[in-house]
Amino acid sequence: MADRRKGPTVCRNIRPLYNFEPPADDDEIRAAALQFVRKVSGFSKPSQANQEAFDRAVDEIAHITHHLMDELTTTAPAKDREVEAAKARARSAERYATA
Template identity: 65%
Template sequence: MCRNIHQLHNFEPPATADEIQAAALQYVRKVAGATRPSQVNQAAFDRAVAAVTAATAELLAELTTNAPPKNREVEAAKARARAEQRYAS
């Protein structure tokens, strides 16, 4: 998985439309191998982002779990701690 795409399922509050769209954009960029498509490819790029956004939103709406929702701040603190340990000099 692309390192910049974060888990969106089972958080309180739920993932926003902006978070879902940002994850879709990162996915399409990774698959396309470019952060900015050429003018000739822009329409295809935009359609792909829209399709992945819709599919992701549908998936998140249908997923169920018995696990309690995760807290965004707690998970962010854990990620920062892992990063500090990983990049400590």
């Protein structure tokens, strides 16, 4: 559940993709789409009977995400990937620190 004081949280495996320098590439968008489909379907690897629907959902979500990234606008400066990664490592170290 989201901590309302800090704002909504995102599933740890799905990373924000917008307003980064360099911009999110096709592989990052597809990975996020795959994580989303895995999360909502409950499958990490679907059965053969569900594989086609699973793959189609990943393709469609990746496609729509590309459109979303292309249409969003902001006046905020782009975030630096290395700086954001360092912040994430610091949060992780704090979260998993031993007492």
